[in-house]
Amino acid sequence: MVPLAESPTRTEFLFLPEWHQTAFYILMAFATTVCVWQVCKCAFHWMSGKPISWKPDYLRGIIEFVLLQRKVRSSRPLSGAPMHLLIFYGFLALFLGTTLLAINKYSPWKFHHGSYYLVYEFVLDWMGLAFVLGVTWAAGRRAFSPPRGMKSDFSDWVTLSLLLLLGLTGFLVEGARMNLVPRDFDSSAPIGQWIGQALPQLTPATYVGLWWIHVVLVAAFIAWIPQMRLRHILFAVASAAGSDPSAKMGRLRPVTIEEVEATGKIGAESPSDFSRWHILSLDACMQCGRCTEVCPANAVGKSLDPQKVVQDIRSATRTGTTVVDAVSEDALWACTTCNACVEACPVLIRHVDLIVESRRSLVAEGRLSGTAATMLRQLQSTQSAWGTQPADREKWMEGEDVPLARDLAAQQKTFDTLLWIGCAGAVDPGAIRTSKAVVRLLKKAGVNFACLGKDELCTGDPARRTGDEFTYQQLADSNIQTFKRFGVTRIVTPCPHCFNTLRNEYGDFGGDFEVIHHTQLIADLIEDGRLDAPEFSKGEVTLHDPCYLGRVNGEADAPRLALGVPSNQNGLETPLGQWLNRAQEDGNALAEPRHFGRKTLCCGAGGGRMWMEEDTDQRPSARRAQELLDTGASKIAVACPFCRIMLDTSVPKEGSQAIPIEDIAEIVAKANE
Ligand code: SF4
Ligand code: SF4
Structure with a gap:
């Protein structure tokens, strides 16, 4: 064929008679309908949950977690991250390219020619290659060195094969077009051009056959998306867009008395007790195994598998079983709430919320026994997780001359910083050594501080994370009243658990103070000389x-x-x-x-x-x-x-x-x- 001298562009539906085009539209409409119908079925499950209590920042969620892939980039930096980035950006470019093509065809704006077209061809050619390489990498990794926590089944191999075939047939169609209608500007898509030149001379009928194979694969892909783990293409976007912009790893949702009176429940007995966003996020799970890979409980052989927790609760949204019937009690109690899973999850699933809400329900039903139940009882009776009496909180101070807030108040003196010791710091021998060292450092640095001594109660963190929300709230309320009584504005503590709940959770109960960890204060004091x-x-x-x-x-x-x-x-x-x-x-x-x-x-x-x-x-x-x-x-x-x-x-x-x-x-x- 003789190259045509004209402005660079391409002919849509090349060699395709009108009825082929009509068949194409019918097929695409059918595939899209199947996809939308399945998405609507999922949305029906999401809507069974509680309304969300936050205002999503849709744009920020999509830009940060979808377009910039922030979470994906931060885990598995040598394997999963680059692989996923190749697939994601390759797919995104191909999707946008197809969308631009459709806009050019069906709108009054005809821009698909000239220099724009050359850049378009170049970008799509290389991004298509990135997509194919990424999918090949994913298949090889899954076959030969799957990360711990990643499981494969038949549908995964079908999915990867489908993706690979989509990429390869896309290149074949492009190469076939260049084989049949070569142009001077084909070099703007060098991979397509190379394929076109490598192919034997084709006929238009062969081109049409290849085009239909590609189109049928695209239609199958669209129709099947909600059935595959690839559904995260849709649902991860929804999960990111609807996520709580103020959510912190260290902050759990408070339960209110009004809520308990209205529902008759504490925590999540059934999946519908979670928020709509939490249920939606379960559908976004791509079963990548990142959460299981980092789970310290799973790594030592416990039954807790955070990926399975997510999948089991997702199944329960369909079968109507309770959370505890879907996830074993052992697994729920094995969690340390370390948040490694939450930190690793690329689709923002908050496993710790799911687990603690389930624990709340178990505790409310009296299904916690053994030493943890003993801890809760002694916390309720002594306000110490160690079960020690309030006066015992001052024994460690003997010989240290520790200023006490109540003494300073009696002398009408003030202090700048409250040293919050925590239950362990007052009674555990090792932790007492830390408490004494902090006191000496504060004195040496001339910090005007005081301790609460017997006025200090457990922050309630162990109760809250075990699932006993109302014991936590009583303790938080008492402590906040104490802080207000002594005019506390700044708290330093050597306990990261106290630090976290004082800093991130007490605000929900009216306690807003500056809270720092002792290492932060020490670092500042060193910097100040x-x-x-x-x-x-x-x-x-x-x-x-x-x-x-x-x-x-x-x-x-x-x-x-x-x-x-x-x-x-x-x-x-x-x-x-x-x-x-x-x-x-x-x-x-x-x-x-x-x-x-x-x-x-x-x-x-x-x-x-x-x-x-x-x-x-x-x-x-x-x-x-x-x-x-x-x-x-x-x-x-x-x-x-x-x-x-x-x-x-x-x-x-x-x-x-x-x-x-x-x-x-x-x-x-x-x-x-
Ligand atoms: S919960 Fe998140 S990290 Fe775990 S498998 Fe699903 S997507 Fe991956
Ligand atoms: S928070 Fe719980 S489930 Fe998540 S990684 Fe830590 S122990 Fe495992």
């Missing part, structure tokens, strides 16, 4: 980031700054980041464990697990302790009394692997003696 930073040799110290500090509240810098490490080192929580950390020249370079910062690994104490029986061969703390020991450091720095207690049970006390555990406050206090 009021305290000296400790010194240690490279690799001597390793740091265990607490989940409720590093991940839930995104604070990984302060513990490092308090240890005199310049910053969160390179901020890269990836193998490259670890390598760069280790390559740091001299002094104060931490021996970072495999999981650190936002991606830290749970010690197993959160979510009330501290008070639940644990099989010795299923301890998350043992796994974490081994990771820390593997760094070769000779000291473990911690920043949480709960982590300290858990690691203490798993780090050897004797032998070649014996290694001390010290809170950062103790390490800094020694440097300031």
Whole structure:
């Protein structure tokens, strides 16, 4: 064929008689109807839930989590992330390209020619290749090295085959067109041109056959989307758009008395007790296994599998079973609420909300027994998770001359900062060492502070995360009244669990204060020159980031700054980041464990697990302790009394692997003696 000298463009429906075009429209209308009908069926399930209580920021959700793929980019940086980015941006470009083509054909604007057309062809050619490479990568990875937590079934292979065939037949149709009608400007789509030249001379009938194969595959794809895990193409967009813009990992939804009176329920007994958005988010699950891969309970062989929790509750929305019948009670109690799953989930599913709401229902039905139930009872009777009497909260202060808020109030003196000790800090021997070290540091730095002593009650965090919402609310209310009575405006605490609930949850009950973790204050005091930073040799110290500090509240810098490490080192929580950390020249370079910062690994104490029986061969703390020991450091720095207690049970006390555990406050206090 002779190249035609004309403005670059292409002819739509090349070689296709009118009735083929009519058949095409009927097929597409049918496929779209099937798709929409299935989406409507899903929407029917979403609407069975409670109305959402927030105002979504639709645009921000779509830009941040869909277009910019923020969550996808932050996990599996060497495999899942680049693979998904190739598929996503490739698919998006092909989708937009097809949409532009339709606009050009069916609207008065005829722009599909000239330089625009050349750029269009170039971009779609390469993005099509990205799509095909991404899908091939996904299939190879699934076949030869699937990540832990990823399961495959027949429909996954059908899905991947369909996607691959879509990409390949798209290229074949383009190549066939160039084979039959070559143009001077075909080089703007070099892959299509290469395929066209590699093919033997085709006939128009062959082209039409290839075109129909591609179109039928597209129609099958559209009709089948809601049935495949690929439905996340639709539902992840809806999930991101409708998500709560003010949602925080560390904030649980308060239950109100009015709500209980209206529904007769506390928490989620059936899926319809979740919000509509939560039910919608279940449909967005792409079964990627990221949540299961990072779950500390699953990793030590417990029955908890967050991906399965999501799928089981999703099934329950269809079958009408209760949440507990769909998900085992064992699995629900195994969660440490570490939020690793929430942090990893690319479609914003909030597993911890699902689990805690289910626990609330179990607790309300009296289905919590054993040591955790004992903890709740003693919390109700003594307002201490340890079951100690209020006066015992001041025993640790003996010999320390700790200023008390009530004494200062009696003398009509004020204080700037309330040192909130927490239940552990008042009674656990290791945590008491931290409390004393913090007191010494505050005194040395000249901070005007006070403690509450016996006026301090448990924040209620263990009750809330175990599912006893109203015990939590009573404690929160009492503490807030105490804060108001003493004019508290700023709170510092060495406990990340107290820190989280005081900072993120007390506001829902009228308690708005500045709340900081002790490592944040220490870091500030070092920066101001009021305290000296400790010194240690490279690799001597390793740091265990607490989940409720590093991940839930995104604070990984302060513990490092308090240890005199310049910053969160390179901020890269990836193998490259670890390598760069280790390559740091001299002094104060931490021996970072495999999981650190936002991606830290749970010690197993959160979510009330501290008070639940644990099989010795299923301890998350043992796994974490081994990771820390593997760094070769000779000291473990911690920043949480709960982590300290858990690691203490798993780090050897004797032998070649014996290694001390010290809170950062103790390490800094020694440097300031
Ligand atoms: S819940 Fe989220 S992280 Fe887990 S499998 Fe589904 S999409 Fe992946
Ligand atoms: S919060 Fe932690 S323990 Fe609970 S399901 Fe998620 S990853 Fe597992």
